[in-house]
Amino acid sequence: MARKDLLKGLMQPEEPAEAPAPRAQQRYTKGAIGAVSQSIQQLKSRALEEVPADLIDPAGLKDRLGEDPEEFERLKASLAEYGQQVPVLLRHDPNYEGRYQVVYGRRRVAALKALGLRVKAMVRDINDRDLIVAQGQENAVRRDLTFIEKANFAQQMVGMGFERKVICDALNIDKTVISRMLQVVEALPRPLIAAIGPAPAAGRDRWLKLAQSIGDRDAKEVAQALTADRSDERFAEAFALVTARPAPAPKPRPRELKSAGRTIARTKKTGTKTTLTFDAKEAEGFEDWLVENIAEIHRDWQKARGE
Numbered sequence: 001m002a003r004k005d006l007l008k009g010l011m012q013p014e015e016p017a018e019a020p021a022p023r024a025q026q027r028y029t030k031g032a033i034g035a036v037s038q039s040i041q042q043l044k045s046r047a048l049e050e051v052p053a054d055l056i057d058p059a060g061l062k063d064r065l066g067e068d069p070e071e072f073e074r075l076k077a078s079l080a081e082y083g084q085q086v087p088v089l090l091r092h093d094p095n096y097e098g099r100y101q102v103v104y105g106r107r108r109v110a111a112l113k114a115l116g117l118r119v120k121a122m123v124r125d126i127n128d129r130d131l132i133v134a135q136g137q138e139n140a141v142r143r144d145l146t147f148i149e150k151a152n153f154a155q156q157m158v159g160m161g162f163e164r165k166v167i168c169d170a171l172n173i174d175k176t177v178i179s180r181m182l183q184v185v186e187a188l189p190r191p192l193i194a195a196i197g198p199a200p201a202a203g204r205d206r207w208l209k210l211a212q213s214i215g216d217r218d219a220k221e222v223a224q225a226l227t228a229d230r231s232d233e234r235f236a237e238a239f240a241l242v243t244a245r246p247a248p249a250p251k252p253r254p255r256e257l258k259s260a261g262r263t264i265a266r267t268k269k270t271g272t273k274t275t276l277t278f279d280a281k282e283a284e285g286f287e288d289w290l291v292e293n294i295a296e297i298h299r300d301w302q303k304a305r306g307e
Helices: 002-011 022-026 031-045 069-082 106-115 128-142 147-159 164-171 175-187 190-196 204-213 219-224 231-243 286-304
Strands: 049-051 088-092 100-104 119-124 255-259 262-270 273-278
Touching: 069 106, 088 106, 100 106, 100 119, 100 128, 106 119, 128 147, 128 164, 147 164, 147 175, 147 190, 147 204, 164 175, 175 204, 190 219, 190 231, 204 231, 219 231
Parallel strands: 088 119
Antiparallel strands: 049 119, 088 100, 255 262, 262 273
């Protein structure tokens, strides 16, 4: 009978009643009955609450580089039709009594707020450090953050003084991947990343290539040149601008040397070399004279330059 009453207490709201006698409480502190009692108390402490969405504020780090309006509308439609199936995690706002902060589930909170619905949530007392780690772990499990969003999240954690191990645990990735992520966000200016957006189709290798190719390019100029509506298309624009090879310098055209209306020679310059080619028929022996007198001509040229 005692077990039945315990389960009933879990399934139904608690009714006001006199506190049980201390002796009755002691009956459930040991053995199998005690274990069931303790488990039920833990479950009850984790019961969901329905919180008005306008009492919930953002917290932690900004993990997204922009919201897809179409995706947000699909989320709203799903919540409107099927209701909220997965609860969010909140904490009590440490600064404002009666308000809450999102640990994870911001998009669901925003969509439910837009629909005028209450938010089903688990509410925990959690400090700032654990909030950020929990946010990172939840993002890693969902796997819906893109590479650059995770890289941006990791950079924010570094800026807050988190150790690499904690960052790795939060995002469920190893130190090598963290290093590559940070390499990207350190090489690419923040305004350019923000202009590109999450770019879900652009993986690690293409972001690395973009970071390695940016060099001394004006990132602001690249960002202003992006015109596409979708983030993946803007990444493609930026990638093409940054990684495009400069057009080769035009090859110098041969120059004709004429005398009395006749072409007696042609010059061709390649790099540091200049080739002078004579037409023996048109030059009529001038090439031989030039070879014999080239030293004297060179001296006259030096004299004219004041050497």
